[in-house]
Structures are given as C-alpha cells and as structure tokens.
Amino acid sequence: MSKRPAEASSSTQTIDGQPFAKAGPNASKREIEGSNEMGEFEDAWEDEVEEDEDVVDNAEKDEDGMDIDEVIPAVEDREEPTPAPKPYIPGLHTLGQDEELEADESVYHMRHTMRVNWPCLSFDVLKDNLGDERRRFPATVSIVAGTQAADMNKNEVVVYKMSSLHKTQRDGDNSDSDGEDDDDDDALDEDPIIEFRSIKHFGGVNRIRAQPLPPSTGLPPVSQPYFVASWAETGKVHIWDVRPLMESMEVPGYTYDKAHASTPAFTVNSHGRAEGFAMDWAASGPSSLRLLTGDIHSKIYLTTSTPTGFNALSQPFTSHTSSVEDIQWSPSEPTVFSSCSADRTVQIWDVRSKGRKSVAAIDPAHESDVNVISWNRLSSYLLLSGGDEGGIKVWDLRNIKKSGCWHPFSWHQAPITSVEWHPTEDSIFAASGADNQVTLWDLAVEQDADEAGMDDTPEGGKDIPSQLLFQHLGQKDVKEIHWHPQIPGTVISTASDGFNVFKTFNV
Incomplete structure (x- = not known):
C-alpha cells in the first residue's frame, strides 16, 4: 500500500488476497521439499513371470502388434495416491525445518487479507446503508482503525472501505448453507478494492470505538454526525x-472541508496524562450519547452528549485497584456497565450509585489480569471474559455469587486479546490470543452420546473442546x-501484519 499524506486523503488499491508466508488459516502442514517423491511397489507377479518367460514374450503384444505397456502402465510406473494433509493444532504440533502451513481454502466461504502501512491495535466496524442480513457476494465492508506508527506525528485515524470481496471457493463439496444466490459467480475473478480516507x-x-447505531438502520441522516472515539497514548480521548x-x-463528486474533518468534535481531558485502553459507547440514540473511558491508573470517567456538544464529568468511578483493561455497557440496563482490570476482577456498576463505587464484583475472575470482556446482547445475563493466562470464561450474572463461572474454556496458549459475542446468535x-489464533465457539454444541467415553485426544496433546468450531491461523500478534x-x-x-476478513462454513 502506498504511503498516504498526513492530511485527509484517498486512494484505491488492490487487496492482497494471498495467504501469509509461513502460515495459513485453518491450516495443514506439508513438506516443502521431497513430499512428492514416488514410492516403489513390489511386483506381485514377478515369480510367475520368471517361471513362464515364453508366455510373457508372446503376450507382450496384442493382435495388432501394440505394446501393452503403452496402454496399461507397469505397476511400478503408476502414481502413488497423494496422502491427505495432516491438520495442524497449535500447542501440539510444531513446524519442522522443511515444513510450512498451507491454508485449507475449502472451509472458507470468503477469506481476504489486507496489509497496511502501520499496525492497528484497534478498529471498529462502521455501519452502512447497504442493508442488514447481507448474504450475496461480492461483499462490502467499512471499518475505522487507528494506527501505531513509529513516529507519534505520523499516526492517523483511517476509514477503510473494502469492496468486491468475492467468494473464496467456486465449487466443492460445501454447499451454500445460507441459501445465497449463485448468480454472482462472475464476481469471483474481480480484484477486491480498498478505498480510504485518513485524518x-x-x-x-x-x-x-464507533458510535452504536440502532439495529435495522443504516447511517443517520446526512444532517447528523457519525461519531468515533479514539483513546490516544497521550492520555487524551478524541x-x-x-x-x-x-x-x-x-457519493461521486462529494467534497468536504478537510480541515474541519481533521479537528476533533470534542476532546476528553479527564484522565490527565494517563493513557488507557478501556472504552465503550452506550447503545442509545444520538440525542443521549454516553461514552465511558478507563485508564491505567484505575479510574473510569463518563462523558455525555448535550444539545451543544459533549460534557466530560469530573468525578471518576473508583473501585478497581489497577489498570482498567476493558469496559462494556449493559445491553438491557441503560445505567449499568461492567469493567475488567489487571487487578483480576470484573466489576459491575450503576451510574446512579452514590460514591461512584461498583455494586457487584467477581473477585477474582481470572488467575491473572482480565484483559477483555463482552456482554451478550441477546442473553444479557451472560458475560464473557478473557484473561492473561489464556483462559476464557462465561459468567451467568444471575447466579454469580452462588455458582461462579458458568463455563470455562482452556485452549489458547497465550493471553486473550479480544472476545466478542455473535450479534445474532446468543x-x-x-x-483471539497472543498465540496467533482466532477461534470461534458455540456453547450449544455438546459431545454426542456415542462419543462419550471415547478417547479422541490427539497423541501427546489435550482434549479438543466440543464447543470449538473453528480456528483461524495465519496472522501474527492478533490484537482485536x-x-x-x-x-x-x-x-x-x-x-501486526494487517487485517483479515473471513467467513467460514461453520457459522
């Protein structure tokens, strides 16, 4: 991707859709060299031929004098069947000197990669006016991301539009389970396109984080803004x-004031010089926007919208004793939110409570830092958390003191960097984890009765959870x-090496 000017700019480029070197999602391992050498078979009729050489000599040609070996190859010349690729399991298998990972494209409905100038620790999906429940291809995706450049002055907030995202697979055993039309097969050979604007x-x-918009609606009217908040390493929230x-x-020919677009609508200075990572918008209408931000000094601040702009409240929420790592508003209670921290706790808050203290806590929630949380928007009593030890836990907030963690998952081999519930499947x-894995899970999947008691553990490894639907590999240092x-x-x-956009046949 070409270098962008620092000011608001635009460009159109082709997305690199090829697998990353040395890695591939849902991969199998293969030999780089020497994997296709032919094996040799023993001649099953060797003894018989030696005993009756005259018969063989007379039979070597048919009635027309044709050499039979030209029609039927000798046994030793026949090709050996290619062995099936071995599935690669992180933490169990290691790559040899002559091996690399190869992506199994047959399990992807769509898979594309995009490389960027500077790594992005965080991004969010931007809603558009193309409609909900989109199942036809090619697809279009819009996101907003923030960079981590080597020089502080070279960072940007970038809005990307990725279009012409075609299917990865033309034909195969996997049918289109979503009932999508195949009328768009001509789009398979089109190059994916990326456009962007940066400030x-x-x-x-x-x-x-982008301002949440109500379900089943596209962008707000042109007269209304679409807000995005960025947590800067300088301690400011823009x-x-x-x-x-x-x-x-x-819109073709659309022009805008670049100087105005490059100026924040508001800057939150409540945190002083303390930087942070925790941030979330409340899922409410544009007339009552509320933004929570948490810093490394354990403080959480609330910023609300007013008829004339925004107002940052000065009194912080203070129950954590270490860095606040993530924040989530409740999807069902407009005044309730949750937070997690390096103090190993998950706290539940109500903005109406006096003293700005939490009203409930899971202490400890994990063995070490709690890095991320996600509140289920369909079953609002379920809260998901990911810890520095690599564990993932599902909490039932209705019985948090009685039963504790409802369901723990131990699969990732490094700190969990991001978790998120499916928006329409509860x-x-x-x-995702620092072990370079993205995993998809389904709590509704249980082990079949026929499989109960059977040992399906890979040799030298651990049990593969029944709820683990898919593992996507190929990226380095996955962040969000x-x-x-x-x-x-x-x-x-x-x-660290860019973005992936994918859709599997499993979900």
Missing part, C-alpha cells in the same frame, strides 16, 4: 465525526476481532 492523530491509537469521510467514498462467540453486524458470520481481525 491526522497525534500519538498512537490504543483503542477506537471524538471525531467520520460521516464526511464515509460520504466522500459513497451461544456463539469469537476470541469483531463480527460484522450486517453480514452474518463474517469476522474481521487485526494484527
């Missing part, structure tokens, strides 16, 4: 209106994942 951002972006940037990629969630709310089953992930 300057002083300091790296630790986390970025609120931007990215609506003009999106419109400039949707039993499915996605997770999100489901696309308008394209069912589509996952977007960011890592």
Whole structure:
C-alpha cells in the first residue's frame, strides 16, 4: 500500500488476497521439499513371470502388434495416491525445518487479507446503508482503525472501505448453507478494492470505538454526525465525526472541508496524562450519547452528549485497584456497565450509585489480569471474559455469587486479546490470543452420546473442546476481532501484519 499524506486523503488499491508466508488459516502442514517423491511397489507377479518367460514374450503384444505397456502402465510406473494433509493444532504440533502451513481454502466461504502501512491495535466496524442480513457476494465492508506508527506525528485515524470481496471457493463439496444466490459467480475473478480516507492523530491509537447505531438502520441522516472515539497514548480521548469521510467514498463528486474533518468534535481531558485502553459507547440514540473511558491508573470517567456538544464529568468511578483493561455497557440496563482490570476482577456498576463505587464484583475472575470482556446482547445475563493466562470464561450474572463461572474454556496458549459475542446468535462467540489464533465457539454444541467415553485426544496433546468450531491461523500478534453486524458470520481481525476478513462454513 502506498504511503498516504498526513492530511485527509484517498486512494484505491488492490487487496492482497494471498495467504501469509509461513502460515495459513485453518491450516495443514506439508513438506516443502521431497513430499512428492514416488514410492516403489513390489511386483506381485514377478515369480510367475520368471517361471513362464515364453508366455510373457508372446503376450507382450496384442493382435495388432501394440505394446501393452503403452496402454496399461507397469505397476511400478503408476502414481502413488497423494496422502491427505495432516491438520495442524497449535500447542501440539510444531513446524519442522522443511515444513510450512498451507491454508485449507475449502472451509472458507470468503477469506481476504489486507496489509497496511502501520499496525492497528484497534478498529471498529462502521455501519452502512447497504442493508442488514447481507448474504450475496461480492461483499462490502467499512471499518475505522487507528494506527501505531513509529513516529507519534505520523499516526492517523483511517476509514477503510473494502469492496468486491468475492467468494473464496467456486465449487466443492460445501454447499451454500445460507441459501445465497449463485448468480454472482462472475464476481469471483474481480480484484477486491480498498478505498480510504485518513485524518491526522497525534500519538498512537490504543483503542477506537464507533458510535452504536440502532439495529435495522443504516447511517443517520446526512444532517447528523457519525461519531468515533479514539483513546490516544497521550492520555487524551478524541471524538471525531467520520460521516464526511464515509460520504466522500459513497457519493461521486462529494467534497468536504478537510480541515474541519481533521479537528476533533470534542476532546476528553479527564484522565490527565494517563493513557488507557478501556472504552465503550452506550447503545442509545444520538440525542443521549454516553461514552465511558478507563485508564491505567484505575479510574473510569463518563462523558455525555448535550444539545451543544459533549460534557466530560469530573468525578471518576473508583473501585478497581489497577489498570482498567476493558469496559462494556449493559445491553438491557441503560445505567449499568461492567469493567475488567489487571487487578483480576470484573466489576459491575450503576451510574446512579452514590460514591461512584461498583455494586457487584467477581473477585477474582481470572488467575491473572482480565484483559477483555463482552456482554451478550441477546442473553444479557451472560458475560464473557478473557484473561492473561489464556483462559476464557462465561459468567451467568444471575447466579454469580452462588455458582461462579458458568463455563470455562482452556485452549489458547497465550493471553486473550479480544472476545466478542455473535450479534445474532446468543451461544456463539469469537476470541483471539497472543498465540496467533482466532477461534470461534458455540456453547450449544455438546459431545454426542456415542462419543462419550471415547478417547479422541490427539497423541501427546489435550482434549479438543466440543464447543470449538473453528480456528483461524495465519496472522501474527492478533490484537482485536469483531463480527460484522450486517453480514452474518463474517469476522474481521487485526494484527501486526494487517487485517483479515473471513467467513467460514461453520457459522
């Protein structure tokens, strides 16, 4: 991707859709060299031929004098069947010197990769006006991301539009389970396209979140802004209106004031110089926007919208004793939110409570730092958390003191970096870890009765959980994942080497 100017800019380029070197999602391992050497078979008729050489000599030609070996190859010349690739399981298998991972494209409905100038620790999905429940291809995806450039002055907030995202697989055994039309097969050979607009951002972006929009609605009217908040490493939280940037990629000939778009609509200075990572918008209408931000000094601040702009409240929420790592508003209670921290706890809060203290706590929630949480938007009593020890836990908030963790999962081999519930399936969630894995899970899956008691553990390894639907490999240092709310089953992930957009046949 070509270098962008620091000011708001645009470009159109082709997305690199090839697998990453040395890795591939849902991969199998194969030999780089020497894997196709032919084996040799023993001649089953060798003894008989030696005993009756005259018969063989007379039979070597048919009635027309044709050499039979030209029609039927000798046994030793026949090709040996190619062995089936071995599945690769992180933590169990290691790559040899002559091996690399090879992506199994047959399990993907769609898979594309995008490389960027600077790594993005965080991004969020932007809603568009193309409709919900989109199942036809090619697909279009819009996201907003914040960079982590080597120089603080070179960072940006970037709005990407990825279009012409075609199917990965033309034909095969996997049928289109979603009932999508095959009329768009001609789009399979089109090159995916990326367009973007960027604005300057002083300091790296630790986390970025887009204003939530009501379900079954597209962008707000042109007269209304579309806000995005960025947590800067400088300790400031900036609120931007990215609506003009999106419109400039949707409407031919659309122009906007670049200087105005590059100026934050509001800046939260409540945290002083303390940077942070925790941030979440309340899922409410544009007339009552509320933004929570948590810093490394254990403080959480609330910023609300007013008829004339935004107002940052000065009194913090203070029950954590270490860095606040993540925040989530309740999907069903407008005044309730949850947070997690390096103090190993998950706290539940009500903004109406006096003293700005939490009203409930899971202590400890994990063996070490609790890095991320996600509140189930369909079953609001379920809360998901991921810890530094690599564990994932599902909490039933109705019985949190009596039964504790409802369901723990131990699969990842490194800290969990992101978790998120599926937007329309309350039993499915996605997770990512510092072990370079993105995993998809389904709580509704249980071990078959016929399999109970059977040992299906790989030799030298551990049990593969029944709820583990899929593992996506190929990225390095995965930082964040999100489901696309308008394209069912589509996952977007960011890592040190760029973005992946994929949809599997499993979800």
